[in-house]
Amino acid sequence: MKTLVVCSGGLDSVTLAHHVARDHHLAGLLSFDYGQRHRRELDFAAEAARRLDVPHHLIDIGPIGAHLTGSALTDDIAVPDGHYAQETMKATVVPNRNAIMLTIAFGLAAAQTLDAVAVAVHGGDHFIYPDCRPDFIRSFQTMQNHALDGYAAVTLYAPYVERSKADIVTDGAGNGTPFARTWSCYKGGEVHCGRCGTCVERREAFHLAGVADPTLYEDADFWREACGVGRFVAEEVR
Numbered sequence: 001m002k003t004l005v006v007c008s009g010g011l012d013s014v015t016l017a018h019h020v021a022r023d024h025h026l027a028g029l030l031s032f033d034y035g036q037r038h039r040r041e042l043d044f045a046a047e048a049a050r051r052l053d054v055p056h057h058l059i060d061i062g063p064i065g066a067h068l069t070g071s072a073l074t075d076d077i078a079v080p081d082g083h084y085a086q087e088t089m090k091a092t093v094v095p096n097r098n099a100i101m102l103t104i105a106f107g108l109a110a111a112q113t114l115d116a117v118a119v120a121v122h123g124g125d126h127f128i129y130p131d132c133r134p135d136f137i138r139s140f141q142t143m144q145n146h147a148l149d150g151y152a153a154v155t156l157y158a159p160y161v162e163r164s165k166a167d168i169v170t171d172g173a174g175n176g177t178p179f180a181r182t183w184s185c186y187k188g189g190e191v192h193c194g195r196c197g198t199c200v201e202r203r204e205a206f207h208l209a210g211v212a213d214p215t216l217y218e219d220a221d222f223w224r225e226a227c228g229v230g231r232f233v234a235e236e237v238r
Contacts, residue, residue, distance in 0.1 A: 002027045003116040003157060004109045006101060009044035011182040011202055012120035012160065015172035019159065020118055021052050022175045027114050028055040032101050035062045041183040048181070059104060098131035099140065102156070106144050110152035122160040122168060124201060134161050165201055166208035173211045180214040194219035200226045 003020050007013040007029040020026045029052075031045040042058065049056030098121070105117045125132035141156045148154060160168055172179060184202045185192040192199050194217030203223035206213035 001025060001115045001155070001157075002113075003118050004105060004112070004114050005029050005118045006105050006120070007031055007045045007048060009041035009046075009048065009182065010120075010184050010198075011172070011177075011179060011205075012122060012165070012168050014044065014048045014182045015168050015175070015177045016118055016120040016160070017048050017052060018175045018177045019171055020157075021054075024116075026052060026054050027112070028057060030057045030059070030105050030108060032104075033058065033060045033062055034064065034097065035066055036188075040188055044181055044183045051178075051181075057108065061100065061104075064100065096131065098129070098136070102140060106148070106154050106156075109154045110148050113152070114154065116155040116157045118157040118159075120160055120168070121158055122165055123163055124165045128197075132161075137161055164208070165205035169205045169209035169211050173209070179206075179211075184215075189218070191216045191218055193217065195222045195226075199223070 001024045003024050004027050005013065005017045005020055007017050008031060017026065017029055029045055029049045031042050033039055033042060046056050046058070098119070102117065102119065105119075109115075109117050119137075121129075121132035121137070130136060137156060137158045144154060144156065160171075169179075171177075183192075184198045186196045186198050187193045192202070192215050194200075194203065199217060200223045202215065203213060203217065203220075204227050206215075207223075
């Protein structure tokens with residue numbers, strides 16, 4: 001199955017790229033610059049493409065992103081600290097982001113006669129992001145079946161949609177994903193902040209998976225407070 005992976009450069013999508021390279025035919029990585037403040041992740045996506053020896057397609061949709069206002073990921077709004085399962089994390093929603101990106105990805109896949117588009121949405125995203133839920137994945141596939149009817153048949157491959165981020169870490173550990181060469185932090189500093197929702201989720205996922213986390217965080221212990229983990233729980237080697 002010749003597959004194009006939508007890759008932000010984050011832990012989930014880079015792990016998915018290695019997963020596809022192992023189990024399918026990885027045809028390339030596709031990334032989007034939509035004006036996100038954490039766009040340094042795009043460098044990690046490019047690096048992953050070089051490492052996996054596949055093309056890296058970077059599409060600038062900044063003019064579109066500039067109109068999707070009201071998100072802490074694109075506007076001058078403070079990125080909230082804490083766990084994803086908090087109401088404040090809705091400040092990180094970029095409306096219709098995945099629908100826009102996947103529509104472009106399907107067009108590219110159809111033009112290149114590929115079989116599938118892979119996306120790394122997972123179960124931990126469901127509370128905050130409506131376009132990461134199973135119903136969205138199923139509905140988007142139906143829509144694309146109609147949109148490409150008679151021209152191409154492209155499958156939306158979302159192997160993590162019902163799985164946790166800890167499961168993704170476990171998969172990545174098994175497929176050789178270099179976790180240190182991925183970027184998650186929404187604040188986009190020199191190192192991961194350790195306090196934003198995606199840093200907390202990342203730190204927790206390594207803990208739950210029992211896999212050493214190689215990430216350098218400005219605040220390596222905040223995740224315990226955010227996740228309600230006891231102070232005296234043994235911590236895995238960083």
